[in-house]
Amino acid sequence: MSALLVLDSVSAGYGPVPVLHGVSLEVAAGSITAVVGANGAGKTTLLRTIIGQLRPTGGSIRYDGADLGSTKVEDMVRRGISLVPEGRGVITELTVDENLRLGGLWRRDRAAAQVLLERMYELFEPLARRRKASGHQLSGGERQMLALGRALMAGPRLLLLDEPSLGLAPRVTAQILGMLRTLRDDTGLTVLLIEQNVRSALAVADDGVVLSLGSVVASRPATDLAADTDLRHTYLGF
Template sequence: MSGLLVLDSVSAGYGQVPVLHGVSLSVEAGSITAVVGANGAGKTTLLRTVIGQLRPASGNIRFDGTDLAATKVEDMVRRGIALVPEGRGVITELTVEENLRLGGLWRRDRAAAAALLARMYELFEPLDRRRKAPGHQLSGGERQMLALGRALMAGPRLLLLDEPSLGLAPRITAQILGLLRSLCDDTGLTVLLIEQNVRSALAVADDGVVLNLGSVVAARPAADLAADTDLRHTYLGF
């Protein structure tokens, strides 16, 4: 199995409670892979295992051909992996600009960091207007933009997104997912997307993976999954 990110027979869980059971999947460079499934399917556990917050009980995870097992969580950003967790993770006491600068804090090249900051304001125009506003004053959509912008400030090759549409209006969801699609097409960014809004996720993704009770039940092009009526009715609820 090839790809920028490859999971090979990964099992993981919490203590003695198994959640993932022999999960294998591949995320191709420059693509969006959507992982979908019902609540409790193991989607968030999958992301936590990729980012190193959980260690696999068995199997292995490779990023650009290198086993991630030996990589510390704090080193993931330097390796080119960024996570936007569920709940957005904005530091509400800091301003928009402070949150964004925090995302690029590890960068030594100040000119490159300044250029990235300017780029974030181009991508997320509402944030440009609210540079000095503290995070607690932002709307839900603005907070999601800020969380995404902060992750992009690290200049990742692989972006992990956990439920970016949670609590957002459909218009804002469409805007954010459309931006992800454009970033992949224009910059070669690779995205592993966990998303409760299955229709929207499969509409922007290249590939889709359906999880059920911690196991992969389907992994195909996203358009094929969306067109499979039996699969949708059985596992995805629409």
């Protein structure tokens, strides 16, 4: 498979504080790539740099063959990139239906947006039963489904996910991560997954990248990483 996203020697940080140090990785089109590592490894900074919230201080980021360096954050969704941030980002004052429609607001084809909305309710059945419930009435798992559904309403080719299992029960985590495989298989969606639940992330991913102190220390098929006992003990804590 060809690479949809390519990072070449990317460095980034916050003001004078460097966080990423020459990160290089590729995300194949139609694949799930999991980036794993300990707290402070730079995983969230990596996503913020890709989406344009942080500008790299070195290196390049290419998406579908084109440089993302000058792309504004608000234009990323039009380029086919959606982000589900850590903490879910649901607008709690709005209903489930309103949150989902907000995700597809920029789409001009209203009929297509309505079809996609119904697809979200098919994919996330708990949300279909709570269309008129406000965000603050939802459970943690339902909020994560809503955040994911809202991002998908934009019709992305590349989905960036930051810690989707945070605070969720193992059963709900398995359900949500399993949906990523369904989306990959059914639509060809490409996913870059940031996740501290290493076992679950590597179980669902095609490829894995281990980040440590802002640098890539391993990049292999996910099954190979999961089977590497020394690497797991040194960098992943299990």
